Amino acid sequence: TSRRLVAAARPLFANDRPIVLYNPHKVRGLQSWSSFIKPMLRDFAAQQDYNLIVAPHVKMFRRRSKYARNRWRSRSTATILIDPESDRSVDNSYTTAADIYVGDVSSQVYEFLAQPRPCVFLNPHKVDWGNDPHFKFWHLGEVIERPDDLMAAIxxxxxxxxxxxxxxxxLTRSSLGDTSAGAASRAASDIIAFLDKGAGAAGCSWSASPY
Structure with missing residues (x-):
């Protein structure tokens, strides 16, 4: 599983500080990047309690130049990892390794919450979100509006x-289903049972296959 792979992988940082993952989306009118990224990098550089991973939604840098991606990546430090495009942004490396999630409207929060942990959500546009079902996962952590409030919220x-x-x-179970140990095996068994039920009338069985 992704959790075992991450556990066996090379550590992301050379210290044991808790890891904060910032995972912004690019949706216009909702994105937090333009308001939060610069003060966030400044504030994390000035503290000694956390590591920070900046892993934007994969679409954010998809049309940016290689120069732009490298420019952001070059701002990484020993305690701040900025990754604008690698596979680790989508293979659960970061969502599994992090201790605290910070984001806006990316549904990747559910991958992080496969193992429930603290979240902070960013609402720089002051959206009236409380009764809007599109923002239902903002009920899973504190919501802040100002960059100056971020470190205190973390x-x-x-x-x-x-x-x-x-x-x-x-909410995670309703979105991802059962993510407990053995979930993949149970899902495979359910699929085979479904196929067997449909194939029964034809006198064959998927479960009898040597593959």
Missing amino acids: NRATERHPAYLQKQRE
Whole structure:
């Protein structure tokens, strides 16, 4: 599984600080990148409590030049990893390794919450989101509007996490299904059972296949 692969992979940082993952989307009118990225990098560079992974949604840099991608990547440090395009942004490397999630409207939060952990959501456009079903996952962590409030929200995210834990479990299960150990094997068994049911009338069985 992705969790075992990440556990066996080379560590992302040469220290054991908690890891914060910033995973912004590119949706116009909702994205947090333009408001938050510069103060975020400044504030993380000035502290000694966390590592930071900046892994934007893959579409954000898809049409950017190689120069632009390399320029952002070059701003990485020993405690800040900026990755505008690699496979690790989509293969669960970062969502599995991180301890705290920071984002706006990327559904990748559900991959992070396959193992429930603290979240902070960014609403720089001051969207009236409370009763909007499109923002239902913003009920899974604190929502802030100003960059100046980010570090304080991150600092209290772990303490506040129990208040969101049950809702995280419920909403993630409804989005991802059962992600517990053996889920892939159970899914395969269900598929075979479904195929066998349909093939029964023809006198054959998928489960009898040597493959």
